[in-house]
Amino acid sequence: MIKASSGYILVSAPNKAGENFIRELQRRQLRLAALANSKAEHRKLAGLGVGNVVTIDTSGCESWTVPQFAVSRVFLFEKSLNLSCRYIQICRTWTNGPIYLITSNPSPRLAYKGLGAHHVIYMNGDDVGFLIDGHLE
Numbered sequence: 001m002i003k004a005s006s007g008y009i010l011v012s013a014p015n016k017a018g019e020n021f022i023r024e025l026q027r028r029q030l031r032l033a034a035l036a037n038s039k040a041e042h043r044k045l046a047g048l049g050v051g052n053v054v055t056i057d058t059s060g061c062e063s064w065t066v067p068q069f070a071v072s073r074v075f076l077f078e079k080s081l082n083l084s085c086r087y088i089q090i091c092r093t094w095t096n097g098p099i100y101l102i103t104s105n106p107s108p109r110l111a112y113k114g115l116g117a118h119h120v121i122y123m124n125g126d127d128v129g130f131l132i133d134g135h136l137e
């Protein structure tokens with residue numbers, strides 16, 4: 001189980017499942033930060049009540065500065081193969097903790113693992129309860 005002092009759970013939530021995951025983390029009062037790559041996505045995450053939103057330009061590594069808080073683990077909900085691969089590369093430099101890539105496409109599993117994802121989880125739907133029960137508590 002994650003302890004409050006162990007760092008933040010960093011989440012990329014470009015879809016309904018990711019948003020549900022954020023809501024569940026908030027309900028359980030776990031330390032949460034979110035990852036965005038545009039101003040619109042930043043606003044959406046702030047609108048969900050996420051206080052710590054890290055906005056990065058994925059096209060240039062000079063903007064990949066380490067957040068001002070410790071990241072204990074990362075949950076990346078897939079939007080596209082390219083963006084997911086870039087997020088894994090970025091987040092791998094920010095933490096030694098596990099990186100989970102949640103996808104509805106089973107094909108890129110080896111690519112994600114090769115870039116540093118510890119777990120590639122295939123999910124078809126928006127129910128995220130098993131992620132929290134199986135990987136956080």
